[in-house]
Amino acid sequence: MRLPDLFRLGAIASAVAFASLGYAQKTQLTVYTALETDQIKAYEQGFYKAVPDIEIKWVRDSTGVVTAKLLAEKANPQADVIWGVAASSLALLDQQGMLDPYAPANLAAIAPQYRDPKNPPAWWGMDVYGATICYNTVEGKKKNVPKPESWADLLKPAYKGQIVMPNPASSGTGYFDVVAWLQMMGDDNGKGGGWKYMDSLHDNIAQYTHSGSKPCNMAAAGEYVVGITFEYRGHKNKAQGAPIDLVFPKEGLGWDLESFAIHKGTKKLAAAKKLADWASSKDAMALYGKNFAVTAQPGVAEKLANIPADYESRLIKMNFNYAAANRERILAEWNKRYDVKSEKK
Amino acid sequence: MEASLSLAAAPVRQKTHWTERIAHVVLAGIALVLLCFLAMPLAAILVKSVQGKDGELVWFAHFIDYARTPSLFSSLWNSIWVSGLVTLITVPLAFIFAYALHRSCMPFKKLLRGITLIPLLAPSLLSAISLIYWFGNQGVLKSLLQALGFDQIYGAVGIVFAECFATFPHALMILVTALTLADARLYEAADALGTSKLRKFFTVTLPGAKYGIISAALVTFTLVITDFGIPKVIGGSFNVLATDVFKLVIGQQDFAKGAVVAILLLCPAVLTFAVDHFVSRKQTAMLTARAVPFRPRPSRGFDALMTGYCVFIAIMMLAMLGMAIFASFATFWPYNLTPSLKHYIYGLIDNEVAEGFVNSLKMAFGTATFGTAMVFLGAYLLAKTKGASWVRTPVRLLAMLPMAVPGLVLGLGYIFFFNAPENPLNGLYHTITLLTLCTIVHFYTTGHLTASTALKSLDDEFEAVGASLKVPWYKTFFRVTLPICSPALVDIARYFFVNAMTTISAVVFLYSPETKVASIAILNMDEAGEISPAAAMAVLIAATCAVGTLLFSALGWWVDRRAQAWRTSSR
Numbered sequence: 001m002r003l004p005d006l007f008r009l010g011a012i013a014s015a016v017a018f019a020s021l022g023y024a025q026k027t028q029l030t031v032y033t034a035l036e037t038d039q040i041k042a043y044e045q046g047f048y049k050a051v052p053d054i055e056i057k058w059v060r061d062s063t064g065v066v067t068a069k070l071l072a073e074k075a076n077p078q079a080d081v082i083w084g085v086a087a088s089s090l091a092l093l094d095q096q097g098m099l100d101p102y103a104p105a106n107l108a109a110i111a112p113q114y115r116d117p118k119n120p121p122a123w124w125g126m127d128v129y130g131a132t133i134c135y136n137t138v139e140g141k142k143k144n145v146p147k148p149e150s151w152a153d154l155l156k157p158a159y160k161g162q163i164v165m166p167n168p169a170s171s172g173t174g175y176f177d178v179v180a181w182l183q184m185m186g187d188d189n190g191k192g193g194g195w196k197y198m199d200s201l202h203d204n205i206a207q208y209t210h211s212g213s214k215p216c217n218m219a220a221a222g223e224y225v226v227g228i229t230f231e232y233r234g235h236k237n238k239a240q241g242a243p244i245d246l247v248f249p250k251e252g253l254g255w256d257l258e259s260f261a262i263h264k265g266t267k268k269l270a271a272a273k274k275l276a277d278w279a280s281s282k283d284a285m286a287l288y289g290k291n292f293a294v295t296a297q298p299g300v301a302e303k304l305a306n307i308p309a310d311y312e313s314r315l316i317k318m319n320f321n322y323a324a325a326n327r328e329r330i331l332a333e334w335n336k337r338y339d340v341k342s343e344k345k
Numbered sequence: 346m347e348a349s350l351s352l353a354a355a356p357v358r359q360k361t362h363w364t365e366r367i368a369h370v371v372l373a374g375i376a377l378v379l380l381c382f383l384a385m386p387l388a389a390i391l392v393k394s395v396q397g398k399d400g401e402l403v404w405f406a407h408f409i410d411y412a413r414t415p416s417l418f419s420s421l422w423n424s425i426w427v428s429g430l431v432t433l434i435t436v437p438l439a440f441i442f443a444y445a446l447h448r449s450c451m452p453f454k455k456l457l458r459g460i461t462l463i464p465l466l467a468p469s470l471l472s473a474i475s476l477i478y479w480f481g482n483q484g485v486l487k488s489l490l491q492a493l494g495f496d497q498i499y500g501a502v503g504i505v506f507a508e509c510f511a512t513f514p515h516a517l518m519i520l521v522t523a524l525t526l527a528d529a530r531l532y533e534a535a536d537a538l539g540t541s542k543l544r545k546f547f548t549v550t551l552p553g554a555k556y557g558i559i560s561a562a563l564v565t566f567t568l569v570i571t572d573f574g575i576p577k578v579i580g581g582s583f584n585v586l587a588t589d590v591f592k593l594v595i596g597q598q599d600f601a602k603g604a605v606v607a608i609l610l611l612c613p614a615v616l617t618f619a620v621d622h623f624v625s626r627k628q629t630a631m632l633t634a635r636a637v638p639f640r641p642r643p644s645r646g647f648d649a650l651m652t653g654y655c656v657f658i659a660i661m662m663l664a665m666l667g668m669a670i671f672a673s674f675a676t677f678w679p680y681n682l683t684p685s686l687k688h689y690i691y692g693l694i695d696n697e698v699a700e701g702f703v704n705s706l707k708m709a710f711g712t713a714t715f716g717t718a719m720v721f722l723g724a725y726l727l728a729k730t731k732g733a734s735w736v737r738t739p740v741r742l743l744a745m746l747p748m749a750v751p752g753l754v755l756g757l758g759y760i761f762f763f764n765a766p767e768n769p770l771n772g773l774y775h776t777i778t779l780l781t782l783c784t785i786v787h788f789y790t791t792g793h794l795t796a797s798t799a800l801k802s803l804d805d806e807f808e809a810v811g812a813s814l815k816v817p818w819y820k821t822f823f824r825v826t827l828p829i830c831s832p833a834l835v836d837i838a839r840y841f842f843v844n845a846m847t848t849i850s851a852v853v854f855l856y857s858p859e860t861k862v863a864s865i866a867i868l869n870m871d872e873a874g875e876i877s878p879a880a881a882m883a884v885l886i887a888a889t890c891a892v893g894t895l896l897f898s899a900l901g902w903w904v905d906r907r908a909q910a911w912r913t914s915s916r
Contacts, residue, residue, distance in 0.1 A: 030857075036873075037696050057859065062872060068594060069854075076764045078775065078857065138680075169592055207499060207581045210872040217874030221678055223482045241677060339416050339584065339592070 026055040027271045032070060034063040034172060035084035035258065036213070036232065039291055043084075043279075046287050050278050054271050062211045063089055063172030070263075074098060080266040081275055082123075086172040087257040088179070090123040091116070091324035099123060100264040102273060104280035106297070113317075114257055114296035124280065125257030127292035127301075130315055131177055132231040133247035134216035136224075145225045151181070151197070151249045154226070159204045164215040165228035166208065169331050172256055173212025173230045178334060179323045180254025180316055187326075190333050202338050220244055232291050235306045246306050252316040256323075257296065258288070364817035369733040372726045375719060376736050379743035381770065383786045386758030387611070387750065393761050394604035407601045416584060421609070424586040427501060428569040431508045436562050438509070439516035440554075442658060445651035447524040448550070450643040452652065458521075459898075460659040462514050463666050465840075466890035468847040468864045469511040471883040473578035474876060475668045476507050483679040485668075499581030507575045510665055512568050513658075515791065516561040518840065522798050522833060523557020524550075527639035556801070559624050560794050564748060567613050571751035574849050578871055586610055587850075590753050600757070607754040616749075666887065673881035688881040696870060698882050701863035702889070705846050708781050708862060709893070712845035716785040716792065717838040724796035725826060729808050730818055748790035752850025755787055760854050775857035787851040788844045792837045799833035800826070828907075835901040842897065843890045 033040065037060065044056055059079070061069065067089040070079060074096070082090065082099075093099055094116070103120035114125035135147050145162050148154055154163060166174030178198070186192030206224055209215055215227030216234050220242035234246040260279050262272045278284055282300060289301030293311045303309065397403040411417060442461065446454055464472055480490045480498040487498075495502045527550070535545045551558075573587035580588060586606055594603035674684040693699045727741060747755070763774045773779040803826065811821035827834070849864045856865055863886055870879040 041695065057857075059857065061869065072600065072760055072854075073764060076766045076771070076774070167592070205582075209874065210577070211874060214872065214874030217876070221483060221876070222680070223477075241681070243680060335416070335592075336414065 026053050027268060028055050028057055029080045029268055029271050029275060030057045030059065030078055031081045031083050031275075032059045032066050032079040033082070033084040034061065034066050034086065036291075038236075039084075042287055042290070043284065046283060047275065047278050050281075050283065051274055054274060056275075062170055063175070064170035067092065070098065071096070077263055077265055079263045080268050081272050082259075082261045082263060083275070083279060084126065084258045084260075086175070087116075087123060087125055087259040087320050088175065088323035088327065089172070090259050090261045091320045092327055093261070094122040095324060098264055100262040100266070100269070102262050102276055104260075104273075105277040106280040106282065106285075109282070109297040110280065111296060111298050123259045123261040125259045125296040126279065126285070127258050127288040127296060128255050128294040128312070128315065129173070129230045129232060129258060129292060130255035130294075130311070131173070131180065131249070131253040132216075132229055132234045133249065134219040134227040134229050134234045134237065134244045135247050136219045136222055136226075136242075136244050138243040139222045139225045143225060147245060148226065148247055149250060151251050153249075154204060155197070155200045157204075159226060161204065161206045162225040163201070163204050163228065164207050164209055164218050164224045164226070165201075165205060166212045166215060167210060168334055170210045171212040173228075174208070175323070175327075175331075176254040176256040176318065177228060178254075178330060179318065180252070182330070183254075183319065183322075184252060184316060187330075189329075195333070195337070198334075199337065205338075208338070216244070231293065231304075231307055231311070235304055238306050248308065248311070248314055253314050255315045255318060256320075258292075362817070364819065365730065365732055368726050368730045368818055369736070371722060372730075372733060372740060373736050375723045375726070376740045376743070378719070378782075379740065379786070379789075382782050383743055383746060383750075383755075383789075386755065386762040387746075388758075389761035389765075390604045390607050390754065390758045393601055394608055396601065398601075407605045411602055411605045416589070420584045420586050420589050423501070423584060424570050427504055427508070427585065428566045430505055431512060431569045432562050432565045434505070435509050435512050435516050435565050436520075436558065438658070439513055439561065440520050440558065441651075442655055443517055443520035443524050444550075445655050446521060447527070447639075448641050449648050449651040450641050451648045451655065457655045457659050459894075460662050461517055462843075462894060463662045463887070464510045465514045465843045466847070466894065467666075467669075467883045467887040468574060468849055468867055469507070469572060470574040470578045470849070470868070470871060471669055471880070471887065472510040472665050473503065473507040473575045474871070474880050474883065475665045475672075476503055476579055477876065478668045478672045478678070478880075479664075497581075499579060500583040503579035503581075504576050504583065504585070507579055508569045508572065510662070511572070511575060512565045513662075515568060516565050518791070518836065519561040519564060519794060519798070520554065520557050522795055522836070523554040523560075525832075527553060528636040529639040530637050532639060556624055557798060559620065560798070563620065564791060564794070567749045570613060571610060571749065571754075572850070573751065573753055574868065577868075587751055587753065590751065590757075594753075594757060600761075603757060607751070607757060610751050610754060611749060613749040666884075669880045669887075670884050673877060673884050675877065678877055688878040689885070691875075692866075692870065692878040692882045692885075696866055696878065696882075697861075698863050698866045698885075701861050701866045702885070704777060704860055705863040705886070706889070707777055708784060709842045709845035711777070711781040712784045712788075713838045713842040715781070716788070716841040717834060719785065720789060720792040720837055721796045721827075721830070721834055724793050724800055725822060728797060728800045729805065729822075729826065744793040745790055747786055747788070750787070752787050752848060753853065755783060756851045756854040759783055775855065775860060777860050780852050780855055780860055780862070781845070783851050783855060784845045784848055785841070787848065788841060792840060795833055795837055795840070796830070799830045803829060831904040832901060835897055835904060839894055839897040839901075842893050846886055846890050846893070 040058060040060065047056070063086045066085055070082070070093060090099065099122040101118065101120040101122045104124065107124065110124055116122045116124060133148060140147060143162070145158050165177065168174035168178045181197055182192065182194035185194040185197050187194055212230050213233045216229035216237055218224050219227035220237040231246065234244065238244055238246065260276060262276060266272050282297060285295045285297045285300040289295045293301055293304050293307045295301045394407055395402060395404055445451055446458055476498055478484060479486050482497065484498065490498060531549050532545065535549055571587055573591050576583065576585050576588045577591065586609060590603050590606045593599045593606060672678055673688055675682045676685045676687060723740060723744060727737060759779070762768065763770055763779065765771065807825050808818065808821055847864050849868050852862060853865055853868065856862060863882060867879050867882045870882065
């Protein structure tokens with residue numbers, strides 16, 4: 001333990017204490033989000049700089065949980081705004097009539113494939129997060145598990161018990177993986193090639209995790225060799241010195257959008273619109289672009305180390321209405337097949 | 346009202362004094378609280394389980410649907426055998442420990458007892474996190490695990506192991522209370538008759554502690570079957586009912602089916618109530634007004650054996666906490682073990698757990714104060730006052746019920762019930778008040794059992810004598826019962842405090858941004874795979890609880906000195 005660490009802790013703690021003194025008078029917006037905690041800070045600061053008289057109260061959880069919470073509270077909504085939740089979830093909320101369509105100031109700049117096609121849109125995207133595999137090079141060498149290049153590679157016997165992937169029921173990342181495999185290889189109500197692929201993959205899976213970050217964190221810590229995850233967590237872990245390589249399977253990558261929507265019935269519509277305007281602005285997009293390679297407004301994102309330049313072209317064409325409308329059926333089928341992974345010895 | 350009606354109908358009966366009516370009103374008040382914050386939310390789950398998406402009645406469609414899922418029976422069976430196994434391991438272990446504390450002259454009793462409280466001090470998933478560091482795929486002792494024939498810690502092995510740690514203090518607390526109350530005269534009589542040690546154990550000690558053992562077993566079983574933190578962290582793909590609820594509700598957003606599993610999990614409650622009812626009728630007061638407190642005599646071999654055993658358990662407990670502390674300071678487990686404060690800074694600042702701590706403390710103090718008052722008063726009025734029988738059975742049932750209600754289910758019920766706009770209590774939703782009430786209700790049973798066990802061991806003659814001297818019940822309560830039971834009271838308050846600090850399951854659905862508590866933040870971090878910061882924050886909670894416990898111990902010591910002088914034993 002170094003002394004500067006202690007000083008830093010103290011300084012930050014007192015800064016936080018001071019900041020919390022100036023509470024009270026501002027308009028408070030309750031924002032539900034599935035953003036990573038380390039991202040929230042930067043976005044929040046950016047917004048406060050632009051619009052000082054609104055304060056955000058965050059409710060953060062993984063995509064499945066936030067969606068569940070929103071649906072559970074349908075009769076008595078608590079959220080004013082949903083900022084940073086999967087487009088497939090927001091499409092589902094829209095189908096339930098829970099969103100208030102609004103065209104934010106910078107809507108024109110947002111690429112058409114990254115927003116709700118309706119006008120005004122019920123939701124619009126901020127940035128793309130897509131499938132990535134974290135591969136632990138140290139453990140891979142030790143256990144003689146080769147680096148995978150494709151989704152098909154993961155079916156090889158060498159990977160048995162070495163792969164972790166997120167549970168699609170709780171994780172947005174897990175859900176777009178499943179939807180992407182179904183779109184690429186066929187769904188056909190449980191009989192398609194996508195299901196056959198997952199049947200075989202299931203034999204090699206060691207654990208299904210709650211969140212999309214956890215597989216990469218587990219791979220980074222060497223608990224397992226291969227973690228199916230999304231690129232932000234992989235990029236972050238590699239930057240922190242984890243012995244991992246990022247793999248972008250060559251068949252194509254599933255993805256979803258971190259998206260923005262205003263909850264229907266909010267009592268703070270004016271403030272919500274202000275937030276929407278800022279969240280769609282180029283400044284905000286630039287902040288998203290620090291974490292993600294592809295932003296909804298094209299050409300804003302910085303080049304991220306560890307993420308290939310042609311990342312966007314590797315993404316498959318996702319159908320969000322399909323993903324939202326079939327969510328219940330797909331998850332039920334998935335659970336029927338793979339939820340019981342015990343007692344096979 | 347009813348009391349006065351029956352009075353008119355049966356004039357021969359003893360006159361109901363007005364002070365007894367106060368007792369009835371207080372009891373009715375407790376019944377009302379339990380009704381609003383336990384029965385109604387659970388009823389809301391029942392309603393939800395037979396309703397379709399638009400609120401129409403679908404009867405048992407969800408149940409039939411669920412019974413058809415192949416995962417049901419494996420989860421059900423997993424839950425039952427894991428809980429059973431943990432009970433079979435934990436209760437004897439805890440019993441021997443409690444026995445050593447009260448029936449031997451081993452040294453360092455206070456210290457050893459204190460160490461066994463460690464698992465209570467942090468969210469139950471701390472033991473699971475530690476086990477991953479000890480026995481996970483990068484674990485320090487993974488080879489030992491494999492030598493024992495287990496392939497990996499994730500799964501049933503990890504759950505059983507971690508649950509034994511997590512439930513040990515709960516079982517111990519009940520068993521210690523049960524063994525405290527021994528009448529030395531019975532042992533003297535046995536000695537006079539030349540009874541062997543073994544026979545004394547089986548004919549005097551065990552029967553005397555029978556009620557405590559059964560309570561401990563029931564509490565352990567239901568704690569395990571309803572815990573979802575540990576299976577979630579270390580269960581891997583081993584499904585149990587509690588994690589099923591979590592997955593159904595959170596992952597699939599299937600509230601109706603979650604309600605169905607919730608109802609399945611409520612079955613043990615019925616069993617618990619039946620067993621408790623049966624046993625308590627057979628239980629007679631152990632400690633009569635004429636009892637002489639038992640005082641153990643030194644016996645070198647036995648004391649050494651007991652010390653060895655307790656030290657072993659204590660070392661296991663310390664190893665569990667120690668590993669979490671070590672890992673929380675490691676920069677990047679397992680590749681860079683240089684100590685740093687990185688995970689603490691990340692947890693407190695970036696994850697805003699610092700604010701969560703303030704909320705946790707508010708909730709814990711509220712729970713300890715109001716919870717203890719309510720639990721003890723309820724238990725006292727049930728055990729020692731008469732009349733108003735129409736309210737007794739419901740209170741008794743409601744007091745036993747929380748033990749078998751998984752926190753997650755209770756939380757789910759709270760959403761259904763308190764989030765309905767037409768509910769006049771709707772304003773409580775998301776407040777610390779509701780979190781506190783939820784926590785009191787969630788942990789009501791253990792407190793209630795502790796209070797009841799302590800009260801049952803007091804002869805009813807105290808009240809009878811009080812009544813014949815025309816002393817109102819509350820004077821007897823404040824002058825005799827309360828002081829005698831003060832150690833149990835401090836125990837209950839401490840139990841509420843640490844559980845409020847560490848609970849996850851009940852409040853996971855009920856917090857808002859301002860009322861997010863520290864333990865929830867830890868769960869979220871573990872879900873995200875940020876296991877080191879999760880360990881760091883769990884260690885901080887443990888430290889907070891340790892300070893709290895020390896304060897309670899000081900209080901206990903002070904109370905003990907003032908009120909327990911009549912017991913000449915070396916308590």
